[in-house]
Amino acid sequence: MADQELKIQELSESNAADCATESTKWEEHLRKMLPAGAPVPDEDHLDYSITVEYQGPPPCLPSSTGSSIPKPPKFTSLYKTQKSLLITQKNRKVVSRIQLDHDSFDEKYEKLFSFSTPSNSPVGSCDSKVEDEKCGEFSVVFDNDEVDEVRSRGKVRECSRCGGGGRMIWRRERREGCIVCGREYCRNCLLKAMGSMPEGRKCVGCIGKPIDEANRERLGKCSRMLASVCNHLEVKQIMKAEKECLANWIRPEQVVINGKPLREEDLAELLGCVNPPCNLRPGRYWYDKDSGLWGKEGEKPDRFISANLNVGGKLLASASNGNTKVYINGREITKLELRVLKLANVECSRDTRFWVYEDGSYEEEGQNNIKGNIWGKASSRLICSLFSLPVPPGNAHGPKKDPTNFSARPVPEHLEQGKVQKLLLLGLEGSGTSTIFKQVRFIYGNKFTAQELQDIKLMIQRNIFRFLSVVLEGREYFEDEAFLEGSAHGPSTEMSSQGLLDGQKQSVYSIKQRFRSFSDWLLDVVAIGDLDTFFPAAAREYAPIANELWKDPAIQETYKRREELHCLPDVAKFFLDRAIEISSNEYEPSEEDILYAEGVTPNNGLAIFEFSPVDHIPISETYSDSLEVHPPSTKYQLIRFSSKGWSDGYKWLEMFEGFRAVVFCVSLSDYDQVQAHDNGSLSNKMLASRDLFESLVRHPSFEDTPFVLLLNKYDAFEEKLNLVPLTVCEWFADFSPFRPHHNIQSLANQAYFYIAVKYKVLYTSITGKKLFVSQTRARDRTSVDEAFKYIREVINWDEEARNMFLINDNDSLYSPERSFPPNIRQD
Ligand SMILES: Nc1nc2c(ncn2[C@@H]2O[C@H](COP(=O)(O)OP(=O)(O)OP(=O)(O)O)[C@@H](O)[C@H]2O)c(=O)[nH]1
Ligand SMILES: [Ca+2]
Numbered sequence: 119m120a121d122q123e124l125k126i127q128e129l130s131e132s133n134a135a136d137c138a139t140e141s142t143k144w145e146e147h148l149r150k151m152l153p154a155g156a157p158v159p160d161e162d163h164l165d166y167s168i169t170v171e172y173q174g175p176p177p178c179l180p181s182s183t184g185s186s187i188p189k190p191p192k193f194t195s196l197y198k199t200q201k202s203l204l205i206t207q208k209n210r211k212v213v214s215r216i217q218l219d220h221d222s223f224d225e226k227y228e229k230l231f232s233f234s235t236p237s238n239s240p241v242g243s244c245d246s247k248v249e250d251e252k253c254g255e256f257s258v259v260f261d262n263d264e265v266d267e268v269r270s271r272g273k274v275r276e277c278s279r280c281g282g283g284g285r286m287i288w289r290r291e292r293r294e295g296c297i298v299c300g301r302e303y304c305r306n307c308l309l310k311a312m313g314s315m316p317e318g319r320k321c322v323g324c325i326g327k328p329i330d331e332a333n334r335e336r337l338g339k340c341s342r343m344l345a346s347v348c349n350h351l352e353v354k355q356i357m358k359a360e361k362e363c364l365a366n367w368i369r370p371e372q373v374v375i376n377g378k379p380l381r382e383e384d385l386a387e388l389l390g391c392v393n394p395p396c397n398l399r400p401g402r403y404w405y406d407k408d409s410g411l412w413g414k415e416g417e418k419p420d421r422f423i424s425a426n427l428n429v430g431g432k433l434l435a436s437a438s439n440g441n442t443k444v445y446i447n448g449r450e451i452t453k454l455e456l457r458v459l460k461l462a463n464v465e466c467s468r469d470t471r472f473w474v475y476e477d478g479s480y481e482e483e484g485q486n487n488i489k490g491n492i493w494g495k496a497s498s499r500l501i502c503s504l505f506s507l508p509v510p511p512g513n514a515h516g517p518k519k520d521p522t523n524f525s526a527r528p529v530p531e532h533l534e535q536g537k538v539q540k541l542l543l544l545g546l547e548g549s550g551t552s553t554i555f556k557q558v559r560f561i562y563g564n565k566f567t568a569q570e571l572q573d574i575k576l577m578i579q580r581n582i583f584r585f586l587s588v589v590l591e592g593r594e595y596f597e598d599e600a601f602l603e604g605s606a607h608g609p610s611t612e613m614s615s616q617g618l619l620d621g622q623k624q625s626v627y628s629i630k631q632r633f634r635s636f637s638d639w640l641l642d643v644v645a646i647g648d649l650d651t652f653f654p655a656a657a658r659e660y661a662p663i664a665n666e667l668w669k670d671p672a673i674q675e676t677y678k679r680r681e682e683l684h685c686l687p688d689v690a691k692f693f694l695d696r697a698i699e700i701s702s703n704e705y706e707p708s709e710e711d712i713l714y715a716e717g718v719t720p721n722n723g724l725a726i727f728e729f730s731p732v733d734h735i736p737i738s739e740t741y742s743d744s745l746e747v748h749p750p751s752t753k754y755q756l757i758r759f760s761s762k763g764w765s766d767g768y769k770w771l772e773m774f775e776g777f778r779a780v781v782f783c784v785s786l787s788d789y790d791q792v793q794a795h796d797n798g799s800l801s802n803k804m805l806a807s808r809d810l811f812e813s814l815v816r817h818p819s820f821e822d823t824p825f826v827l828l829l830n831k832y833d834a835f836e837e838k839l840n841l842v843p844l845t846v847c848e849w850f851a852d853f854s855p856f857r858p859h860h861n862i863q864s865l866a867n868q869a870y871f872y873i874a875v876k877y878k879v880l881y882t883s884i885t886g887k888k889l890f891v892s893q894t895r896a897r898d899r900t901s902v903d904e905a906f907k908y909i910r911e912v913i914n915w916d917e918e919a920r921n922m923f924l925i926n927d928n929d930s931l932y933s934p935e936r937s938f939p940p941n942i943r944q945d
Contacts, residue, residue, distance in 0.1 A: 318360020
C-alpha cells in the first residue's frame with residue numbers, strides 16, 4: 119500500500135499574504151492528489167492517511183505566530199484521525215498535531231483543506247507554537263468567533279498533579295479528567311488525586327460540587343484509562359455512583375418547561391413518573407400535559423412522557439415553532455406532524471384544533487365527539503417511527519411511582535434499550551434486497567399475515583403474466599426468425615404443411631389465432647406499462663388461457679430457448695413450470711415461493727420489518743451454543759426502499775433521520791450484465807451499482823452512518839466466473855487472479871475480495887472511514903443470518919466507538935488493541 123506522495127516546493131514564511139497564496143497552492147495540490155489516488159487506509163491504527171512530502175511547516179501556520187518560530191524539521195506526513203491532524207516525520211514520529219473539537223472536525227478539516235471545495239474556505243492560522251523536535255500541539259483557528267472555542271480545547275494536556283507532559287504525542291499516556299473542574303491526571307496520579315471516587319471521576323476537592331455540563335455525556339461511561347487502573351468491579355461501582363449520585367444530578371433550575379424553570383419538587387415529579395424523559399439534559403423544553411408529548415423548545419415532538427404532570431408553565435402555540443395552522447392541544451404542530459396525520463388519514467384542514475388525549479384518542483375542539491385514535495393504527499406508529507416522531511408507550515396507565523423515590527431517577531434502562539435501531543436496506547433493482555428482506559423476516563420468526571400472504575399470492579400470479587409476456591415476446595421474435603430462415607432456405611421441416619391458415623405460414627413457434635389475440639393484448643399491456651393495472655385483478659379471468667398457453671407446444675418450444683430471453687429472471691422457470699397450480703384459486707404460496715417471488719409487500723416501495731434478535735431461535739446447530747450477547751430488548755427495524763423509488767432522486771431521503779446503518783446490496787453476478795436506460799443507452803450494471811452506492815455515500819443524510827456492503831448472489835457469481843472473466847467489467851480490468859484455473863472456489867474467493875477492496879477504497883476515499891463488507895446468498899437462509907449477525911456486530915461496535923469517542927482520546931478509537939469486527943466477512 120503505497121501512500122500517495124506529493125512534492126511541494128519549500129514554502130515561504132515571510133508574510134501573511136504570501137502565506138495565504140501558498141496555502142491555496144497547497145490546498146490545490148491536496149485537492150488534485152485526492153481524487154486520483156484514494157488515500158489508503160492504514161490498518162494499523164489510523165483511519166486515514168495522506169503523505170505529503172514537503173519542506174517547511176504547513177503554509178498556514180507561521181504567519182500568525184510571527185517569524186520567531188524556529189523552522190521545524192522536515193514534515194513528511196499528515197495523518198487525519200477522527201479529531202486531529204497529525205504531522206509526522208519520515209520515521210513516523212508525530213511531530214505535531216492539530217487538535218480539534220471532534221464534533222466538527224470533518225467540517226473544519228474540509229474547510230481548511232477544501233477537500234470538498236467549499237467556495238470560501240477560511241484558511242487556518244495558528245495560535246500556538248511549533249517547538250523543536252518533540253514539539254507539542256498547536257491549535258488551528260478558523261474564524262475569529264471560533265478562536266476562543268478552539269483555544270480552550272487543544273491545549274497540551276499535562277498531568278495536573280505531576281506536571282508530566284506528553285512529549286511523544288503518539289505514544290503519550292492517556293489522561294483522565296475530573297468531571298467538575300476538568301483537571302487531568304496521568305495514570306500514576308489518578309487514584310491519588312481522585313481517591314475512591316464516591317461520586318465518580320472527581321478530584322477529591324471537587325466532591326459534592328455539580329459537574330461541568332459539558333461532561334454530562336461522559337457520566338457513567340468508562341474510559342480505557344480508568345479501566346486500566348481499577349478492576350472491573352471497582353469500575354462498575356464508580357460508574358454507577360457517577361451516574362446516580364445526587365450531586366451529579368441535574369439541578370431543577372437548569373430545566374425550563376414551557377418557559378418556567380422547575381422547582382425541586384417539579385423535578386422530582388418529572389423524573390419520578392412512570393415514563394420520565396430519559397437522559398434529561400439541562401435545557402428548555404415544551405410539554406403537552408394532556409397528551410404527554412414532549413420536545414425541545416422550538417422543535418418537533420421528541421417523545422412521549424407521562425401525561426398530566428404538574429410541571430412547568432402553560433403550553434404556548436409557538437412551542438414547537440410550527441407553521442401549519444393546525445393545532446394539537448393549543449400547540450401549532452410542525453410540518454412533519456401534519457404529514458404524519460395526513461398519512462394516518464386524520465382529516466386536518468387549516469385552522470383545525472384538535473384535542474388529543476393521553477391514550478391517543480382525539481376530537482376536534484368543542485365538538486365533544488371522539489373521532490378515533492391517532493396511534494391506534496399500526497401504520498401510523500410505523501410512519502411516526504420512520505419520521506423519528508414519538509409514539510406513545512404501550513401502557514400509559516401503569517402504576518404511578520412514588521415521585522420521591524429517587525432510586526428511580528437514573529434513566530430507566532428499558533427505555534434506553536427499547537431504542538429502535540433503524541437499518542436502511544438499499545440496492546440497485548435486481549440486487550436482491552427483496553429476497554434479503556423476506557429472508558430476514560423468516561429468520562427472525564415473523565409470520566406473514568393473511569393479508570400479506572394474499573398480496574404475495576397475487577403478486578406471484580401477476581408475475582406469471584409478466585414472465586409469460588417475456589416468453590410471448592420471444593416467441594414472436596423466434597417465429598419471425600424462422601420465417602426468414604424458411605424463405606431463405608425454402609420449406610423446412612419446421613414448417614407444418616397442413617397448418618396453413620388464411621394463407622399464413624406456420625412454424626414451431628406459431629400459436630393459435632385465439633392465443634394470438636391474447637398475446638397481442640398482453641404484450642400491448644406490458645409495452646404501455648399497464649401490467650400492474652390489469653394484474654392481479656384480471657389474473658383469475660385470464661388464468662385459464664394462461665394455463666393453456668403455457669402448455670402450448672409453441673410456448674414450450676420458445677421456453678427451451680429461455681437463455682436467449684434476457685428479461686426472463688431465473689426464477690421464472692420456478693414459477694412458470696407450475697403456472698397451472700399457481701394460477702388456481704386455491705394456490706397458497708409456500709415459504710420458498712414467497713422467497714422466490716420477485717418483490718415484497720407492500721409493493722409501494724416501502725417495507726418495514728421490526729425484530730428483536732433475542733426472539734430468534736438459532737436455525738443451525740452451530741450457533742445454538744454461542745448464545746447471543748446482545749441486550750435482550752434491542753430492537754431493529756429493517757427498512758427497505760424499492761429501487762423504483764430512485765427516479766425522483768433522493769429527495770425522500772431527507773425526510774428520514776436516525777438510521778443506524780445503511781445496508782447496501784450489490785449483486786456480484788452483475789459484472790457482465792447491462793441495463794438499458796430510458797434514452798436507449800446501455801450501461802454495465804455493476805458500474806450502475808457503484809454509482810448508486812457512491813451517490814448514497816456522498817449524501818448528507820448519511821454523513822455519520824456506517825455502511826455495510828452486502829455482496830450478494832455469491833452462488834451465481836461462482837458459477838458465472840467459470841464462463842465469463844471478471845475483467846469484462848471495466849472497473850475490474852486489472853483483476854489478475856493467482857492461479858486462476860486451479861480451483862474455482864478460490865477464484866471466486868479472490869474475485870470477491872478484489873471487489874470488496876474496490877468498494878472499500880472507493881468508500882474510504884469519500885468518507886475517510888471504513889466500509890464493512892459481507893457476502894450473501896440471499897436465497898440461503900444461513901448466509902443472510904450470518905450477514906445480519908455481522909451487521910449487528912458492526913452497529914454495536916460503532917456504538918461503542920462513539921461512546922469511547924465522546925469521552926476519551928481520539929487514539930482509543932483506532933488503537934490496535936481494539937477488537938474491530940473483521941473488515942471483510944467471509945464464511
Ligand atoms: N442465485 C441467486 N439469486 C438471487 C440471490 N439473491 C436474489 N436472487 C434473485 O435475484 C432476483 C432479484 O432479487 P430481488 O430480491 O427481487 O431483488 P430486488 O430487485 O433488489 O428487489 P425488488 O426491487 O423488490 O425487485 C430474484 O429473482 C431473486 O430470487 C442470490 O443470492 N443468488
Ligand atoms: Ca427484483
